[in-house]
Amino acid sequence: MRNELPAIAILSVLLLGACASNSQSPPGSGTPAQQQALARYTTYAGPPIRSFTWLGRFWSWEPLSKDQLVVWTTNNEAYLLKVWPPCDLRFTGLGIGISSTASTIYAGLDSVVVRSGGGPQKCPIDSIRKIDVQHMRAVEHQPPPAEMPAAPENPTPGNPTTPSDPAATPKPNPQR
Numbered sequence: 139m140r141n142e143l144p145a146i147a148i149l150s151v152l153l154l155g156a157c158a159s160n161s162q163s164p165p166g167s168g169t170p171a172q173q174q175a176l177a178r179y180t181t182y183a184g185p186p187i188r189s190f191t192w193l194g195r196f197w198s199w200e201p202l203s204k205d206q207l208v209v210w211t212t213n214n215e216a217y218l219l220k221v222w223p224p225c226d227l228r229f230t231g232l233g234i235g236i237s238s239t240a241s242t243i244y245a246g247l248d249s250v251v252v253r254s255g256g257g258p259q260k261c262p263i264d265s266i267r268k269i270d271v272q273h274m275r276a277v278e279h280q281p282p283p284a285e286m287p288a289a290p291e292n293p294t295p296g297n298p299t300t301p302s303d304p305a306a307t308p309k310p311n312p313q314r
Contacts, residue, residue, distance in 0.1 A: 207250065216271050
């Protein structure tokens, strides 16, 4: 039994090391869906701002990584928040709260309060970036560009399908 205990301990350490090395995501990056959402919101997030007005309720929120989440104050207004360590926002299934000062949330002053099984954890807000929701929706709902017709292989002069032929370009009719 004495010789088995060190062998079990060594085997356990090796097994834990193998599991950790098989992780495909860097620490703090979140699930693949969270990584994709973070990339999407970051694309449309503006520069850091000092604060935003908050009326005590939010429309929605979504954890994006260990230290970032998006908070929707209305269905048309969203903010990307980054918090200081050691908070982990990836698995905040029980909910969150946000402190505010006079109906305003300030970076460096207010906190995201994570509700977890071990009690609430205050995560100070490091930065706030407003997401351009209108632009994001416009870009994401745009139809894909139309495919251009292929040019003929052997263009001939006077052929209206020849792209370089000036006669093939429609001209406005001033008499219409």
